[in-house]
Amino acid sequence: MSFNTSSRQLPNTDAAPPREEPAPEPLADTGTGTGTGTDTDADEDAAASGEGEAAAGAAPEAAVTEGATSIGSADPREEPAEAVPGEGADSAGTGSGTSAAAAGSEVRAETETETPGAVGEGADAAPGEASDAASPSSSSPFPDSPEEVPGVAAGDGAGGGEEPPGDEPPVPGRWRGWRDRHPATARALAWTTTLVAAALVLFALLMPSQAGSFRPAEFLRLPVEAIFGAALLIVLPRRPRIALSVAAGLVLGVLTILNILDIGFNEYLGRGFNVVLDWSLFGDAQAYLQDTFGHGGALGIAALAVALVIAILVLMTLSVVRLGNLVARNTATATRTTLVLAMAWVTCAALGVQYTGVPIASEHTALVVQDRAARVRNTLRDEAEFARIAKKDDFANTPPDEMLTDLRGKDMVITFIESYGRTAVEDPVIAPDVDATLAAENEKLTRAGFAAKSGWLTSATYGGNSWLGHSTFLSGLWINNQQRYRTVTAGSHLSLISAFKKTGDYDTVGVMPGIQKGWPEQKFYGIDKLYDAFHLGYKGPKFSWSTMPDQYALTAFERLVHSKKHDKPLMSTIILTSSHQPWAPIPKTVPQDQVGDGSVYDAIQKAGKKPGDIITSSQKSKVEYGKSISYSVTSLIDWLVQHGDKNTVLVFLGDHQPLARVSGDHASRDVPVSIVAKDPKVLDRIAGWGWTDGLRPEHDAPVWKMDSFRDRFLTAYGSTPHP
Numbered sequence: 150m151s152f153n154t155s156s157r158q159l160p161n162t163d164a165a166p167p168r169e170e171p172a173p174e175p176l177a178d179t180g181t182g183t184g185t186g187t188d189t190d191a192d193e194d195a196a197a198s199g200e201g202e203a204a205a206g207a208a209p210e211a212a213v214t215e216g217a218t219s220i221g222s223a224d225p226r227e228e229p230a231e232a233v234p235g236e237g238a239d240s241a242g243t244g245s246g247t248s249a250a251a252a253g254s255e256v257r258a259e260t261e262t263e264t265p266g267a268v269g270e271g272a273d274a275a276p277g278e279a280s281d282a283a284s285p286s287s288s289s290p291f292p293d294s295p296e297e298v299p300g301v302a303a304g305d306g307a308g309g310g311e312e313p314p315g316d317e318p319p320v321p322g323r324w325r326g327w328r329d330r331h332p333a334t335a336r337a338l339a340w341t342t343t344l345v346a347a348a349l350v351l352f353a354l355l356m357p358s359q360a361g362s363f364r365p366a367e368f369l370r371l372p373v374e375a376i377f378g379a380a381l382l383i384v385l386p387r388r389p390r391i392a393l394s395v396a397a398g399l400v401l402g403v404l405t406i407l408n409i410l411d412i413g414f415n416e417y418l419g420r421g422f423n424v425v426l427d428w429s430l431f432g433d434a435q436a437y438l439q440d441t442f443g444h445g446g447a448l449g450i451a452a453l454a455v456a457l458v459i460a461i462l463v464l465m466t467l468s469v470v471r472l473g474n475l476v477a478r479n480t481a482t483a484t485r486t487t488l489v490l491a492m493a494w495v496t497c498a499a500l501g502v503q504y505t506g507v508p509i510a511s512e513h514t515a516l517v518v519q520d521r522a523a524r525v526r527n528t529l530r531d532e533a534e535f536a537r538i539a540k541k542d543d544f545a546n547t548p549p550d551e552m553l554t555d556l557r558g559k560d561m562v563i564t565f566i567e568s569y570g571r572t573a574v575e576d577p578v579i580a581p582d583v584d585a586t587l588a589a590e591n592e593k594l595t596r597a598g599f600a601a602k603s604g605w606l607t608s609a610t611y612g613g614n615s616w617l618g619h620s621t622f623l624s625g626l627w628i629n630n631q632q633r634y635r636t637v638t639a640g641s642h643l644s645l646i647s648a649f650k651k652t653g654d655y656d657t658v659g660v661m662p663g664i665q666k667g668w669p670e671q672k673f674y675g676i677d678k679l680y681d682a683f684h685l686g687y688k689g690p691k692f693s694w695s696t697m698p699d700q701y702a703l704t705a706f707e708r709l710v711h712s713k714k715h716d717k718p719l720m721s722t723i724i725l726t727s728s729h730q731p732w733a734p735i736p737k738t739v740p741q742d743q744v745g746d747g748s749v750y751d752a753i754q755k756a757g758k759k760p761g762d763i764i765t766s767s768q769k770s771k772v773e774y775g776k777s778i779s780y781s782v783t784s785l786i787d788w789l790v791q792h793g794d795k796n797t798v799l800v801f802l803g804d805h806q807p808l809a810r811v812s813g814d815h816a817s818r819d820v821p822v823s824i825v826a827k828d829p830k831v832l833d834r835i836a837g838w839g840w841t842d843g844l845r846p847e848h849d850a851p852v853w854k855m856d857s858f859r860d861r862f863l864t865a866y867g868s869t870p871h872p
Contacts, residue, residue, distance in 0.1 A: 175729075182506075194866040215663030285728040343475060346468035346680045353465060354514050358411035358421060361814050363393070364503050370511035371494045379487045383475040383480060394473035398466030402716030404514065405461050407521070408483040419611030419818070419870035424521065425528045426631045430675040432615070441731055441760045535633050539626060539642050544863055546871040552652050555834060559826075560711075561649060561720045562789075562799045565619060566781045567729045568774070569665075569803025571605065572812040574845055578768070579775035584781040587845040588787040594825060594844070597790040602832055603823040603846040604839070606855040608805045611818050616670075617664075618804035618855065619724070623674060625859030645859050648868070656715060660685070660706045662696045662724040676722065680709065689747025690754040695726040697747060698736035699784040702726075705743045707792050718796070725785065726776035730808060732770060733758040733851065735777050738784065741791075767810045774811050782844075789825065799825040800862075821846050822858070834865045 209600045275566020328335040354372040358365055358424055382390055410422035441449035458746040478482035483561070496502075498510035539775040544552070571581045594601060609629040610617040615818060620628040620637060628634050649655040661668075664681040671679050685705040692698060706723060727736055736750060743749050763769035789799055803820035806812045823844050838861075841847045864870070 163547060179515045200348060203250060213697070214811040224869060241298065253669060254666060270574060282309045285550050288497055291417055309335050339631060343471060346471045349464060349468045350401065353405045355511060356405060356408045358408050358517070359415050360412050366507040368514070369504055370507065370509055371490060371497065372511045373494055373515045374512070376487060376491050378516065379483065382476050383483050384486065387477070390473050390477060391470065394470040395466055398469035401463035402465035402515065405465065406458055407515070416810065417612045418614060419806075419862065420807065421524075423524065423528060423630060429631060433468070439690060441822060443872065448587070475614065514597045525871065529631070532632050532636070536636055537666055539637050539640055541872070542641055542643050543860060543870040543872045544648065544868060545784070547869055548871070549652050554647055556798065556866045557652070557654055558718060559796050559798045559828075559831070560718050562797065563645070563721070564721065564723045564725060564785060564799065564801040565615070565804045566778070566785070566801060567615060567727070567794060567804060568807045569728060569778055569781070569814060569820060570806030571817055572806055573778045574773065574821060575848065576771065580806040581777050583774050586782055587843075591784055591844045593786055593790050598827050599789065599793070599825050599830065600825050600832055600840060600842070601825040601836060601844050602838070602840040603821055603844055604841065604850045605819045605846055605852040606822050608801060608803070608818045608855050610805045610821050614809035621855045622802070624854050627854070627856045638670045640673070643769055644674050645862065646720060646722055650675040654717055655720040657720045658710050658722070660710070660721065662702045663724055663726045674722070680705070685709070686745045689750040692727065692734055692736055692754055692757070693760055698750055699727040700736065700738055701747050701750070703784055703788040704741070720851055725781050728774070728781045731764045732765050732773035732777045733760045733761040735773060738780065738787070746748065770811050775776045776806055793827070795827045797827065798831055801825070819852055859871055
């Protein structure tokens with residue numbers, strides 16, 4: 150039975166007997182009731198006497214609840230409802246046969262709202278009504294919302310006042326009983342849940358994508374997206390409203406996750422997350438975590454990350470749905486509030502109102518979505534554009550006898566020092582120790598007859614993704630994302646290594662202890678023989694991510710490659726990894742005759758700091774980072790002084806700056822680069838570069854983009870361009 154009244158309440162047997170009123174005309178027997186008559190006076194008798202089992206489906210204590218309405222306790226001065234025959238019967242109780250509902254009749258009165266379904270437990274749904282409205286287990290995530298509770302009209306208050314946000318009517322079962330027993334707690338819980346939902350939605354709409362932008366003013370703005378969203382939820386019917394709420398919640402959840410990824414990528418790589426290209430980096434991140442925290446720690450972090458993603462999506466969706474239900478139950482109030490906020494937003498936008506430099510009128514989320522869409526378009530466009538660029542090469546057709554003519558007969562060594570950036574020699578916390586090391590090592594070189602010149606290169610990457618820096622330096626192309634890396638390494642663009650190989654006068658060797666799996670890029674670079682983590686004979690412990698100390702890697706290179714007799718000079722590429730984050734534990738230099746198979750490092754590794762001791766502290770990370778750079782530079786110069794000769798030419802540089810926790814926000818991407826040789830003619834060839842004498846480049850030394858080095862180097866040492 151469906152009643153349209155301005156106040157619906159379950160019969161209250163404690164109430165005073167109602168005034169005597171005219172009985173409605175009898176309804177036609179539809180045959181659907183369980184009673185024997187159609188006289189609605191039976192309802193009045195049951196309400197007056199407290200008898201009758203028509204009210205047995207609902208406990209007396211639950212007759213009047215927050216936001217709920219009842220049947221049978223309307224103002225007795227109202228006119229009797231008009232009986233409409235032919236409608237399906239709703240039972241108001243458990244079937245005693247004394248109520249009009251049990252008799253198979255339905256009374257319909259005109260009112261502002263109508264809720265389908267029956268009142269009380271065990272009620273039958275009226276024909277034609279949606280079945281999901283008659284059951285608390287419907288599709289709505291909030292089964293206790295007024296639209297989900299059978300027989301309850303949304304917006305009707307039990308106590309005559311405005312219903313608190315989120316305080317839905319009770320539903321049959323334990324939850325209703327608990328709310329009846331603890332009304333104050335239930336009301337407080339409803340308020341709290343609604344406020345948390347609103348806070349989550351506002352946080353998602355205003356959340357910055359960089360850790361340094363989190364400040365109170367960012368969250369004191371009016372998001373235009375919330376105003377438009379509220380307007381839509383007010384005017385939409387129930388089902389479209391629920392669908393829109395779920396979709397909006399999922400979108401906000403996804404945007405929140407992407408913002409978190411942006412924060413992490415900006416912190417570690419100095420750029421935002423690329424939704425097209427960066428998914429492949431999660432495998433490398435997992436490997437890094439495993440090397441740093443062990444297998445169990447990495448699994449735990451991965452599990453927490455997955456749980457966080459699920460929680461964000463679920464909570465954001467439920468929050469939007471809850472707020473949508475709230476505005477639907479309080480349409481008038483929600484409409485007025487939305488209009489006021491809209492006018493406030495327009496006013497603030499027109500006048501440019503700001504708080505501590507932050508505009509009050511916000512369209513942050515819309516701009517973020519627009520920016521992400523632009524980044525996706527640019528990424529897809531960049532793929533095709535870069536493929537064309539990579540096919541062009543000024544030295545692609547240079548004959549072998551016109552390539553690197555001024556370095557013939559020299560043993561070339563190109564060495565990358567992990568995370569060796571400008572910060573290492575200029576940061577006030579890090580630089581004193583590193584500069585002292587560079588000065589001491591430069592003195593060693595001078596005593597051994599070597600000289601050096603140094604400058605700056607701007608790396609294509611920052612904080613990580615070292616292979617992008619390596620490929621940029623060696624290929625002469627700007628490789629700043631994974632797609633470009635795949636494109637260039639799958640092609641035949643001339644690398645600096647393959648340029649030496651092209652002459653026919655060099656054997657090319659790679660010593661890369663950081664490689665622990667197949668590496669097809671070997672062919673692109675032109676490396677004849679590769680020594681990875683498994684081919685250097687190391688039996689000692691790993692130092693976090695680094696598979697072996699730099700001193701050992703250089704010692705193994707000397708033992709396995711450099712000391713051997715060769716028919717041709719060597720073109721060797723070495724990547725040193727001891728200065729890779731998290732900079733704990735750090736190896737120490739041991740006497741050269743004790744290096745052996747690396748077992749000597751066991752005690753050093755166990756005595757070193759743990760990653761967890763420094764990884765959360767910027768100050769500690771800076772100190773340990775500086776120590777790791779000093780160790781790597783010392784290991785390299787010690788090897789050169791001991792094993793280099795007049796035909797040895799060393800080029801060494803950093804691949805990128807350390808992450809922002811060490812280098813600071815908005816740090817440059819500059820890295821030091823040095824060329825070291827005994828033969829003075831080698832350095833004379835670059836006299837016009839303006840580089841600084843020694844291993845430490847001056848602050849105002851020339852700064853070049855890293856991709857320009859290949860062509861400058863080839864040209865300086867006798868190569869003739871042939872595009």
